Amino acid sequence: MGCESMTNARVDALISRGVWVARQAVSLDQVNAWRTVAEARYTEVDAVSAQKGPWAVAGALGLPFVPTASSLGLEALGSDAHTVERVLTEALGSLMQAALGAPIRPLVESAWVRRQFAPRHMPRYHAPHAWHQDGGLGFDYLNDPDLEGGLLPMVTCWCPLVSCGEDAPGVAYLPNRPGALLVPEALSMISDIGTAPVLAPGDVLMMMGDLLHRTHVTPAMRRDRISVELRFVPSGHAGRRGPWSRPTEESEERL
Ligand SMILES: O=C(O)CCC(=O)C(=O)O
Numbered sequence: 001m002g003c004e005s006m007t008n009a010r011v012d013a014l015i016s017r018g019v020w021v022a023r024q025a026v027s028l029d030q031v032n033a034w035r036t037v038a039e040a041r042y043t044e045v046d047a048v049s050a051q052k053g054p055w056a057v058a059g060a061l062g063l064p065f066v067p068t069a070s071s072l073g074l075e076a077l078g079s080d081a082h083t084v085e086r087v088l089t090e091a092l093g094s095l096m097q098a099a100l101g102a103p104i105r106p107l108v109e110s111a112w113v114r115r116q117f118a119p120r121h122m123p124r125y126h127a128p129h130a131w132h133q134d135g136g137l138g139f140d141y142l143n144d145p146d147l148e149g150g151l152l153p154m155v156t157c158w159c160p161l162v163s164c165g166e167d168a169p170g171v172a173y174l175p176n177r178p179g180a181l182l183v184p185e186a187l188s189m190i191s192d193i194g195t196a197p198v199l200a201p202g203d204v205l206m207m208m209g210d211l212l213h214r215t216h217v218t219p220a221m222r223r224d225r226i227s228v229e230l231r232f233v234p235s236g237h238a239g240r241r242g243p244w245s246r247p248t249e250e251s252e253e254r255l
């Protein structure tokens with residue numbers, strides 16, 4: 001397949017199925033550098049957590065930390081947080097732009113390092129992510145009836161820093177595009193187990209904002225997984241703030 005038709009195949013898949021696995025989009029050296037920093041940060045997280053409990057981590061490290069999902073703000077990677085942004089934009093920016101039909105920008109205030117555990121290591125307070133749509137970030141599910149208008153135009157780049165999907169938790173998705181947000185009751189009734197790709201470090205799972213996905217974890221898994229994720233929206237779009245979004249310069253100005 002020629003280079004151009006390959007690109008078209010990716011755009012078509014992302015637009016029609018809402019998902020594309022960009023194999024080896026990031027170099028292994030680069031991913032290993034991110035992993036080394038992320039592992040060091042999680043060593044700090046675990047030390048604080050062992051001493052003072054998981055709810056003390058954010059204050060002690062001065063970083064966003066969600067104990068129920070072991071999620072750390074991407075800024076935990078220091079200057080490497082900018083590298084994530086640059087590398088993903090360089091490698092996949094044109095594909096995301098084609099899928100969203102507009103120039104793009106990263107949603108840096110909602111960017112994460114995630115850790116998911118093999119069941120045998122799972123801390124008491126921790127849970128895998130249930131079925132959801134990333135385009136529902138910050139949507140008021142209780143009071144806003146506009147499930148179609150409420151969907152953010154978005155592409156998530158989900159990057160495992162270790163191999164996953166088989167022996168370590170990955171992500172499962174339902175390959176179609178609802179085109180709107182689903183109410184929480186509908187999400188909780190999904191019985192399909194979905195498609196869970198086996199991913200290697202360097203692979204990037206790209207998901208449109210309406211794609212249904214969740215953590216894929218099975219009782220047999222033995223290894224834990226660390227991943228980074230960055231979402232992209234059209235550059236002209238204001239995005240939306242979720243409960244864990246960090247202040248941006250703009251939102252600070254408004255305070
Ligand atoms: O890392 C995972 O297991 C899933 C994370 C995810 O989908 C999300 O937080 O949006």
Ligand SMILES: [Fe+2]
Pocket residue numbers: 132133134213
């Ligand atoms: Fe997600």
